Structure formats: C-alpha cells, structure tokens
Amino acid sequence: MIERSSGRCCKVKSPSTRAGWAVAGMAMVCAAWVTPSAAVADEFPSKPIRLVIPYATGGVSDSIGRVLAKSMSDALGQSVVAENRGGGGGTIGAAVVAAAPPDGYTILLTSPPMVVVAPVLLKNLSYHAIDDFTAIGTLVTTPNILAVNNDLPVKSLADMASYAKGEGRNKLSFASAGPGSTGHLSGQILQNAMNITMTHVPYKSSGLAFPDVISGRVSMVFDSLPSTIGYVRAGQVRPLVVMSKERSSILPDVPTAIEAGYPSATMNFWMGIEGPAHMPPAVVEKLNAAIHKAVQSPEMRKQLATLGAEPYLISSTEFAQLRRHDATTYRKLVKDMGLERD
Known part of the structure; x- marks a missing residue:
C-alpha cells in the first residue's frame, strides 16, 4: 500500500504480494529519478569551474572577467578559473562552451556581438547563438557613447545635424571596433535617426581607433563607455551623448540621445554569463546567485567604477528574454546594413 508523505514522492509499507512488490518498484524508480538531480544541485560545485573569456588578455572584457572569477570563487567556496580563448570575434571561445558538458563547470563570458552579430556575419558557425546555450545571468550594463575629436565644431547633436547637412556635408566619419x-x-x-550620412571607418579594436580620432583623422568614435572613459578622463576626446535611456552615473553631465530628440537612438552593451544548453535549473540558479553576490562585492564594484560600467543583475529567465529580444532587434539592423552573410 502507498501512503502520501509530505515532501516525498511516496512512502511504501512492506509489500506482501506481487502487486505490492510492483508498486514498491515503481516507488524506487520515482526516488531514483528525483534523487540524482537534487544531489547534483546540493553538491555543486565540487570541483573548479572554468570561466571562458572569449577574447585576448588585456581588454575590458578580460579585466571584468578576471575580477568576476575571483569574486565568484569567494561566493561559491570553489575556484573559478578564468581562461582566455580569443579569436573569431568571440566565436572560438563560444564554441568551446557550447560543446562542453552541461554540468555548470564550463561557463562563458558573453556580450551582444556574440549573440547578435556573429550569427549574421559569420558563415558555418558550429553552434546556434541562442539554442546551444543556457542563460545564467548578467553582470554589467554600459551605454555606448559618442565621443568626438576635440576640434570638431559641434557641441551637441543639434550642432552635428546642422554641420552634417551644411559645412560638414560628406566630411564626417566615425570609427568603430569593426564591422x-x-x-x-x-x-x-x-x-x-538623424537622417545624416557619415563614413564608417572600421578598426580591428577600440585601441586602434582612438589614436585616429584624437589626431583628427576620423571625426568621432562610437564605443562602449568602459572602452572610452579613459580617453574622456584624460581630455583626449569629448563625449557628446550616451546612447542609453537614462544618463550614466559615471558621466552624469553627458546627455542621452533621447534628450536630444532621438528616442530611437539607444544602444546598451551588457555582459553576461552563459553555459551549455540543457543545464540543470538548480545549478543555473546557484551560479546566478553567485554572480549577484560577486558583482556586489567591494572589489568588483571598485573595478566596475574604474572601467565605467554599472552592475546589472537580473534572473536567468530575464536574461534569456533579453538575449532573444536583442537578437531579434539588432540582427534585423545588421541585415539592413548589408552585413548579412551570403
């Protein structure tokens, strides 16, 4: 006979008949099905976790990833080891994680270009940018910022619109970290949004773009705030607008493009953590909680403030929704720009 027992699958009295043994067998199958999953979640992490940073050492992503690894190690009581696997615009590292066992011991530092752009620009990716990964959580968000050469005769987007349609027609150019x-x-x-035309000058990295903007070879640059903030603080370029819905607490005197009358001109850059597809939900939630704790640590907050990034902590479900939203929104833009792969 079977008795209900609070918090358990079932409780079995000693069977004395064939039917009783059958029921007992079913109960043991039920218990066997439930117990391993719970045990995995309870024991995780029982060994070091590998955090794949899909970029070379020395950049903003590398800096944030390494501080995160240390802070997550403290939060989990287990080593989180940062491993750089650069190349292919982040796709080499992403492929490593997509092919890893979905046990939570191999995770990926990710950002919009990997989710949004790589699948459109690159042929023959070995993975699907959404379906082959589990969304775990976000770390930071930062607006993209427009910074101009100090001698460019514009102080606002209104000035820039007038200049682009008058004296500066066909003269404006902007740098970026690549197509x-x-x-x-x-x-x-x-x-x-502004109905103007500028020449795009792509570089292999932000670090290569800024010298040409500073010298005046290129009129301006669009980049993430962490990549730009050092040049702004040094007075080498002049920030014109941030492309977020609200002003950045890092540069509170710089207006948004929305304030300047262009509500569609927004572009936020986030960083998050993903794992291989089909990770156990309980493991995902443990990692999400560790990310939250790590990002709120004094060391991490100090590093983010230095880089010009702000904490951005949401649930794994909300992160999954964010990835799909951005993939849909910006992939269309990439295709409209003529960058779609053949």
Whole structure:
C-alpha cells in the first residue's frame, strides 16, 4: 500500500504480494529519478569551474572577467578559473562552451556581438547563438557613447545635424571596433535617426581607433563607455551623448540621445554569463546567485567604477528574454546594413 508523505514522492509499507512488490518498484524508480538531480544541485560545485573569456588578455572584457572569477570563487567556496580563448570575434571561445558538458563547470563570458552579430556575419558557425546555450545571468550594463575629436565644431547633436547637412556635408566619419560591432551599430542607428550620412571607418579594436580620432583623422568614435572613459578622463576626446535611456552615473553631465530628440537612438552593451544548453535549473540558479553576490562585492564594484560600467543583475529567465529580444532587434539592423552573410 502507498501512503502520501509530505515532501516525498511516496512512502511504501512492506509489500506482501506481487502487486505490492510492483508498486514498491515503481516507488524506487520515482526516488531514483528525483534523487540524482537534487544531489547534483546540493553538491555543486565540487570541483573548479572554468570561466571562458572569449577574447585576448588585456581588454575590458578580460579585466571584468578576471575580477568576476575571483569574486565568484569567494561566493561559491570553489575556484573559478578564468581562461582566455580569443579569436573569431568571440566565436572560438563560444564554441568551446557550447560543446562542453552541461554540468555548470564550463561557463562563458558573453556580450551582444556574440549573440547578435556573429550569427549574421559569420558563415558555418558550429553552434546556434541562442539554442546551444543556457542563460545564467548578467553582470554589467554600459551605454555606448559618442565621443568626438576635440576640434570638431559641434557641441551637441543639434550642432552635428546642422554641420552634417551644411559645412560638414560628406566630411564626417566615425570609427568603430569593426564591422558589426556595437559601435558600428550605434553609428548606424544614430545616422538613421538623424537622417545624416557619415563614413564608417572600421578598426580591428577600440585601441586602434582612438589614436585616429584624437589626431583628427576620423571625426568621432562610437564605443562602449568602459572602452572610452579613459580617453574622456584624460581630455583626449569629448563625449557628446550616451546612447542609453537614462544618463550614466559615471558621466552624469553627458546627455542621452533621447534628450536630444532621438528616442530611437539607444544602444546598451551588457555582459553576461552563459553555459551549455540543457543545464540543470538548480545549478543555473546557484551560479546566478553567485554572480549577484560577486558583482556586489567591494572589489568588483571598485573595478566596475574604474572601467565605467554599472552592475546589472537580473534572473536567468530575464536574461534569456533579453538575449532573444536583442537578437531579434539588432540582427534585423545588421541585415539592413548589408552585413548579412551570403
């Protein structure tokens, strides 16, 4: 006979008949099905976790990823080891994680270009940018920012619109960290909103773009705030607008493009953590909680403030929704820009 027992699958009295043994067998199958999953969640993590940073050492993503790994190690009581797997615009590292066991011990530092742009620009990816990953959580958000050469005769977007349609017609150019980068998308979004034309000058990295903007070879640059903030603080470029819905607490005196009259001109850059598809939900939630704790640690907050990034903590479900929203929204833009793969 079977008795209901609160908090358990079932409780079995000693069977004395064939039917009783059959029921007991079913009960043991039920217990066997439930117990391993619970045990995995309870024991996780029982060994070091590998955090794949899909970029070379020395950049903003690498800096944030390494501080995160240390802070997550403290939060989990287990080592989180940062591993750089750069190349292919982040796709090499992403492929490593997509092919890993979905046990939570291999996770990926990700951002919009990998989710939004790579699947459109690159042929023959070995993975699906959404379906082959589990959304775990976000770390930070930062607006893209428009910074101009100090000698450019514009102080606002209104000035820039007038200049682009008058004295500066066919003279304006903007730099980005490459075709399909968030900087490239930002420049296109603002051009569309303002109904002006500028020449796009792509570089292999932000670090290569800024010297030409500082020298005046290129009029301006669109990039993430962490990549730009050092040049702004040094007075080497002048910030014109941030492309977020609200002003950045890092540069509170810089207006948004929305304030300037262009409500569609927004482009936020986020960083998050993903794992392989089909991870156990309980493991996902443990990692999400560790991310929240890590990002709120004093060391992480200090690093983010230095870089010009702000904490952005949401649930794994909300992150999954964010990825799909951005994939739909910005992939269309990339295709409209003529960057779609053949």
